[in-house]
Amino acid sequence: MESLKGFKRTTYCGTPRPGDIGRDVAVCGWVQRRRDLGQLIFIDLRDRTGILQLAFDDSTDREIFKKAFTVRSEFVLAARGKLRERSSKNKDLPTGEVELEVTELRVLAESETPPFEIVDNSDVNDMLRLKYRYLDLRRPEMQRAIAVRHKVVKTARDYFDESGFYEIETPMLTKSTPEGARDYLVPSRVHPGKFYALPQSPQQYKQMLMLAGFDKYFQIARCFRDEDLRADRQPEFTQIDLEMSFVETDDVIAVNEGFLKTVFKNVLNIDIDTPILRVPYAEAMERYGSDKPDLRFGLELKNVSDLVQNCGFKVFSDPVAAGGSVRLISVPGGAEAFPRKQIDALVEFVKTYGAKGLAWMRLGADGVSSSFAKFMTEEENEKIIARAGAKTGDLILIVADGRDKTVFTALGALRIECARRLGLIRKDDYKLLWVTEFPMFEYSEEEGRYVAVHHPFTAPMDEDIDKLETDKQNCRAKAYDIVLNGIELGGGSIRISTPEMQETVFRALGFTSEEAQERFGYFINAFKYGAPPHGGLAYGLDRLVMLLVGADSIRDVIAFPKVQNASEPMTSSPDAVDKKQLDELKIGLTRDTLTT
CATH class of the missing domain: 2.40.50.140 (Nucleic acid-binding proteins)
Incomplete structure (x- = not known):
């Protein structure tokens, strides 16, 4: 050579x-x-x-x-x-x-014959692509994706620097505070039997930086969560992380709308409109069945509980009596677009989201056909059609359940599935919105207690402070998510800034004073020395780039991603380590571990 x-x-x-x-x-x-x-x-x-x-x-x-x-x-x-x-x-x-x-x-x-052709849109098995990732990365679409990622990061650094932010690194080896996703643990050789945790986010450190008086912080932060993977999740990922002092919600949102406007202009040469639409969480769920709604199409949910609560059809009336609801979406042109076989497939689709079934009504040119009309009066059926705003050619799809959460989840997913089948979703259409006023808490069946929706450092809405310990399910937080095309780009909140309020929230989450002090004592104590009002936000960089380049998965915008079981095919990690290394760490493996 x-x-x-x-x-x-x-x-x-x-x-x-x-x-x-x-x-x-x-x-x-x-x-x-x-x-x-x-x-x-x-x-x-x-x-x-x-x-x-x-x-x-x-x-x-x-x-x-x-x-x-x-x-x-x-x-x-x-x-x-x-x-x-x-x-x-x-x-x-x-x-x-x-x-x-x-x-x-x-x-x-020279080169051997590659295991696949280095071209865009190649029909290659994903595992093969990831095993030979260095070849896959040569493909032009992968090169473009990584280039866009670089441009987004550069834009972030330039924008936040010009806006008066300091870029400050926070530790990668931290204290484990198991609350939410599982930590990745790192054993300490110097302190046998003790462990660091890799950060799930720089949350506590960036709040400490506000207490330290730095006023405005940002970081391109590496984060780690030991959780199951999805198309838009990885065990290690990157955040564009920021925090600001002496601010309220409007201030944080204004800075971030400026950032998003700059990103879209620099990367796609698109001028997005600001201010970006804001929708309270409760309204988002009522209209779209999701806290991250896709606004590229209509198909909004309608509540018909009041119309069917006293009807003779128990599939509708019983869930309302149990405290749940009956809601629908009207699909324009769905009567022709979805023949009976496809409607049956939609019935099975909603069952995967916890619904017991799916009622339907087709407004065909030759008349109305329905899965439930015979159980209802003509007047009740007409009222449903009127509430749906349906006309000839449309299809009405209805979900009923004793839990609103199930109705929202199933109909929210069905709304997207119908839009996908009708070709209403365009990748080159960008619809942003803020979802605000999230619930402060949600009940975890697994843990048997209320847990924080965002994290335990989020401040409650001023008018809901008295609900912290007496009415948790109706307590709202000063939290906000930025959503793009049905995907959460980032989330943030105004933080708790007094030790008294932080202790109250820990108590509401079921922590005793001793437990709170053991896990977060250093954090609570720091707030005794003068904490400014502060808040911030963190973007998922990988998700943002994925949407900007029109990729289907964040794996297509990460140079060396993990697969579904959190392994990396190219290097075959994770892998076994030498016994000598384990001995130095004072770690022993059980026989079951060694044989699995």
Whole structure:
């Protein structure tokens, strides 16, 4: 193989344009493909910016021509020559009007045949892609995604710096405070039997920075949560994290709307409208069945509990009597778009979200058909149609349950599924909103107590302070989430800033004074020394980039992601370690652990 000695790259492959014709340039990259036409050889050379065609013909030095003949896909080349006009232009390629007439060619590295072709939209098994991630990352769409990620991070650093924020790093080895997702634990060699935890977020540290008087903080923060994976979750992920002093909700939202406006302009050249719509949590659930609603389409929920509470159809009346509700969505054009077989499939769909079933009414051109009409009076059926705002050609879908949460969950998911099947969801349409006034607490069946919806450092709404210990289910928090196209981009809140209020919230969460002091004593004590009113927000960087590039999973915007079982196929981690390492840490493994 040849070296780069004496060779200096002067341009990237994706940059030459017709105005550069006649220039002498030197490029480096990987071979996308080689085309041998006998007296002509063309090589598409690829780097992170794009593809440039290299041309070899009768005028080419014979040794260079012979070398070009030996080249194969993914060989690494350096080439020098003069840019000329292409005789056969490629309008789909930014560099498609020019080519490089090669006068010097160096083969820097050869390549075996890759296990898959390095092209966009390749139908390749995900596990194979991740096993050979270094090859997968060569694909142009992956290169673009990582480039956008870089641009978002740079935009964040520039914007928050210009807005008076300090970038401050917080520790990666912290104290375990099990409240919410599981911690990743790190054993201490120096302190046998004791463990650090990797941070789930820099929450407590950034609040301490506000107590320390830094006023405005931000960080591109690495976070870790030992929880089950989904398309938009990873065990290790990145946050754009920020905190501000002497602020209320409006102040935090204003700064972040400025940031989002800058990101969309810098990355997509899109001007988003501000102020961004704000919707209280209760309204979001009533209208969309979700605390992260997708506003790219309608299909809003309608409550018909009052219309059916005394009807003769117990599937409707019994849930209302039990304190639940009966709600519907009206699907425009659904009578034709969803034949009976597809409606049956939707019935099974809502069951996966806890619903017992799905009632329906089709307003066809030949009349109304329904799964429940015969159990209701004509007047009751007409009132349902009127409440739904349905017309001929529409489909009404109804979920009833003794728990509102089940109705919201099932109908919220059904709303999105119907929009997907009807083709109403566009990736190039961006709808932002703030969801505000979240519940302070939610009851956990698993733990048998109320837990914090966001985290235990969130301040209650001023008018709900007296509900902290007496009416937890109706206590609201000064919390806000920023939502884009049905996905939570980030969440934040105004924080508790007095030790008395923090102790009250811990008590409401079921912690004794001793338990609160053991877990958070240093935190509570710090607030005794003058804490400013403060609040902040953290974005999921991976989710933000995923939406900006139109990817289906955050794995497509992370260089080296984990898979469903939190392993990394490329390096085969996690893996066993030497017994010597375990001995140094004073850790022993059970026989069951060693055989699994």
